[in-house]
Amino acid sequence: MLRLSTFALAAVTAAALLLAPAARAASDQQNLVDEARITIDNLKKDQEFGNAMALMRRARGALIVPSLLKGGFFFGGEGGSGVLLGKSGAYWSYPAFYTLASASFGLQIGLEQAEVIMIIMNEKALRAVMRNKFKVGADAGLAIVTLGSSAEAATTSAAGADIVVWASASGAYAGISVNGSIIAPRPSWNHAYYGRAVTVSDIITKRVVKNRGADGLRDDLASVR
Numbered sequence: 001m002l003r004l005s006t007f008a009l010a011a012v013t014a015a016a017l018l019l020a021p022a023a024r025a026a027s028d029q030q031n032l033v034d035e036a037r038i039t040i041d042n043l044k045k046d047q048e049f050g051n052a053m054a055l056m057r058r059a060r061g062a063l064i065v066p067s068l069l070k071g072g073f074f075f076g077g078e079g080g081s082g083v084l085l086g087k088s089g090a091y092w093s094y095p096a097f098y099t100l101a102s103a104s105f106g107l108q109i110g111l112e113q114a115e116v117i118m119i120i121m122n123e124k125a126l127r128a129v130m131r132n133k134f135k136v137g138a139d140a141g142l143a144i145v146t147l148g149s150s151a152e153a154a155t156t157s158a159a160g161a162d163i164v165v166w167a168s169a170s171g172a173y174a175g176i177s178v179n180g181s182i183i184a185p186r187p188s189w190n191h192a193y194y195g196r197a198v199t200v201s202d203i204i205t206k207r208v209v210k211n212r213g214a215d216g217l218r219d220d221l222a223s224v225r
Contacts, residue, residue: 029193030213033095035066036083037217039115043166044224052119052147052166056224061086061120061204063129063183065100068114068167068176078102081186082116085221086126086204092218094210096203097189102181114169114176125162129183130200136163137179146177 043052056062065082079101086093100116120126125142128134136144146165167176185200194209202208 029097029189032066032081032097033083033214033217036064036095037220039064039066039117040217040220040224042115042168043117046166046168052117052164053224055119055121055164056221058121059087059119060122061126061129062221063098063100063118063120065116065118068100068116079181080113080116081189083217084129084185084200084204085218087221090222092221093204093207094214095193095217096200097186097193099184099186100178100181101184102178114167116176116178117166118178119164119166121162121164126204129163130204132185134183136181136183144179 043056046052061084063082063084065080068080069078079099082098082100083095084098085095118129120129128139128142142162143160144163144165145161146167165176165178187197190200190203191197193211193213194203196209198209
């Protein structure tokens with residue numbers, strides 16, 4: 001009996017050690033999803049960008065980067081992790097995991113990080129972002145604008161845009177440009193979050209996977225009115 005108990009304990013310990021890295025990885029993804037939800041809540045409360053809510057209602061998708069860091073992320077450059085969700089009718093997809101990286105985002109002096117939402121206004125722009133690696137501003141067929149620091153400016157500048165960038169740092173306009181930055185999917189994070197290898201199209205377009213941990217974020221996006 002002692003030998004059996006010892007063997008069982010060893011088996012449980014070994015299984016726990018094997019599962020621990022996967023559990024930590026899944027936790028990383030869930031933390032990012034939870035942070036993205038906070039960013040959406042901040043967008044809703046941001047009085048400087050009155051038009052952003054109307055844009056989100058008409059959006060075809062959104063890339064949410066809760067923490068865009070200045071320095072130390074990408075060989076001395078700047079960037080952060082984010083989630084991409086697509087919208088069909090009133091329903092948002094589950095998130096696909098992405099990185100947004102650049103040599104420089106041109107953050108204002110004194111700002112070390114910002115939260116960013118790329119509001120994707122049409123199918124053409126969503127397909128572009130879903131590519132394996134998308135360079136912002138390299139596609140002359142896409143119009144990309146950054147919201148100004150007032151509702152009036154936002155309404156004017158966003159007219160006819162394919163992608164509209166909202167950026168905020170501690171409630172203040174971050175004044176960044178994402179042109180030249182690289183947007184790329186994170187297959188290993190998608191795998192960890194959904195428990196199997198999936199493509200961005202599987203998540204955003206075909207919608208063949210689910211993770212209930214993202215339902216709060218999806219509900220928050222669907223509640224934008």
